Amino acid sequence: MMDAAQHAPNWFERTDDGGAGCYVHLPFCDRICPYCDFAVVSYRAALVDRYVEALVAEIERSKANDDFPSSQTHALQTLYFGGGTPSALPPAALGRVTRALFERFDTSPGSIEFTLEANPSRNVEDVGMWLEMGVNRLSIGVQSFDDGELHRLGRSHDAKDAATFVRAARTAGFANISLDVIAGVPGQTRESLRRSLAAALELEPTHLSVYALTIESGTPYERWHRRDASAFPNDDAVASLLESAHETLARAGFVHYEISNFARPGFASAHNYGYWRQRECFAFGLSAAGYRDGTRYVNLRALDAYCAAVERGASPAQSREHLDGAARAGEAAMLALRTSQGIDYADFARRFAIDARTAWARASRKCMAAGLLEVDERGMRLTSAGRLLANTVCAEFLEPANHAVAVTP
Numbered sequence: 158m159m160d161a162a163q164h165a166p167n168w169f170e171r172t173d174d175g176g177a178g179c180y181v182h183l184p185f186c187d188r189i190c191p192y193c194d195f196a197v198v199s200y201r202a203a204l205v206d207r208y209v210e211a212l213v214a215e216i217e218r219s220k221a222n223d224d225f226p227s228s229q230t231h232a233l234q235t236l237y238f239g240g241g242t243p244s245a246l247p248p249a250a251l252g253r254v255t256r257a258l259f260e261r262f263d264t265s266p267g268s269i270e271f272t273l274e275a276n277p278s279r280n281v282e283d284v285g286m287w288l289e290m291g292v293n294r295l296s297i298g299v300q301s302f303d304d305g306e307l308h309r310l311g312r313s314h315d316a317k318d319a320a321t322f323v324r325a326a327r328t329a330g331f332a333n334i335s336l337d338v339i340a341g342v343p344g345q346t347r348e349s350l351r352r353s354l355a356a357a358l359e360l361e362p363t364h365l366s367v368y369a370l371t372i373e374s375g376t377p378y379e380r381w382h383r384r385d386a387s388a389f390p391n392d393d394a395v396a397s398l399l400e401s402a403h404e405t406l407a408r409a410g411f412v413h414y415e416i417s418n419f420a421r422p423g424f425a426s427a428h429n430y431g432y433w434r435q436r437e438c439f440a441f442g443l444s445a446a447g448y449r450d451g452t453r454y455v456n457l458r459a460l461d462a463y464c465a466a467v468e469r470g471a472s473p474a475q476s477r478e479h480l481d482g483a484a485r486a487g488e489a490a491m492l493a494l495r496t497s498q499g500i501d502y503a504d505f506a507r508r509f510a511i512d513a514r515t516a517w518a519r520a521s522r523k524c525m526a527a528g529l530l531e532v533d534e535r536g537m538r539l540t541s542a543g544r545l546l547a548n549t550v551c552a553e554f555l556e557p558a559n560h561a562v563a564v565t566p
């Protein structure tokens with residue numbers, strides 16, 4: 158087996174709280190999957206041209222006319238092209254956006270973790286150009302290696318296409334490859350998920366994301382679910398699928414470092430780690446969500462509205478919310494609990510000058526009694542049962558007690 162650690166730097170260890178990430182949303186997809194609730198647009202060349210113009214303008218303008226001046230000085234640590242299907246864009250369009258970003262942040266290719274989401278349905282011939290652009294991490298949406306499941310997911314690739322795509326990426330020189338797999342597909346069993354994960358592991362990824370399928374309102378899947386809920390694995394069956402994924406991947410040497418994410422040592426996603434650490438995050442493109450100077454903001458979700466706002470020189474932000482100290486600490490606790498590190502008392506004392514034991518005494522007692530949380534002298538983290546009910550646990554931690562004892566960091 159390839160020793161991937163010899164071929165890629167550990168961006169994760171280079172990421173610290175003083176830097177910033179950048180997310181760029183590229184919403185175009187060849188076809189819209191029936192379960193998808195992301196901000197997506199059917200691919201049309203004319204729309205791509207208009208969107209790329211607007212995106213580059215938003216990026217360039219952000220330097221001279223930035224609403225968050227104090228975060229101007231943060232060095233860029235990670236760049237993430239998500240979507241949508243970023244790999245569907247022609248390399249010339251991706252290159253244009255990338256150049257604008259590297260110029261905007263005074264960054265050079267190869268100095269940061271740069272992830273591109275790719276769909277294995279097409280454009281395998283572009284992988285070499287993505288490398289030349291500075292992309293050094295691919296996140297490939299394989300979703301399953303069972304052709305029946307892929308068909309039910311409405312995907313335009315089959316298992317063979319996915320394997321061919323991953324091998325081509327590796328041959329071209331990508332050492333850091335993440336594969337997405339879905340748990341809870343109609344008709345999926347523990348055995349079919351185990352086979353999909355075995356097929357994924359044969360391709361030697363450095364990282365795997367296993368997402369539980371959620372039924373999003375307004376999607377064709379929601380209508381299917383309403384007509385025939387028995388076609389879908391129920392909550393217990395999904396929990397059992399996720400447990401079996403954890404067992405399979407742990408046996409294969411992957412670290413379960415976040416609820417949905419597994420990595421070979423040294424290959425956790427530095428970009429996502431930044432989200433879970435409340436790192437500053439620039440965001441460009443429609444529906445993109447950023448975090449700057451304690452303010453969360455989200456851009457307009459409709460393509461025409463987003464482009465029109467940028468074209469008339471206005472901000473494409475649709476909403477902004479400034480988090481006060483308590484809200485920041487509450488959010489940080491919820492985000493930290495998603496990770497295997499959990500809430501680290503020393504870290505929270507340093508970042509927020511609070512004693513996390515006092516701040517979340519009631520929440521931690523309640524969750525420990527339910528077997529969802531474990532606590533020791535260093536901090537608190539989810540148990541395996543807690544990982545399956547993470548949203549319930551995290552909701553308990555939203556608000557720190559207002560009598561929380563202040564500590565000197």
Ligand code: SF4
Nearest residue numbers: 186189190193240241
């Ligand atoms: S390829 Fe991904 S982003 Fe595009 S429609 Fe399907 S699930 Fe949504």
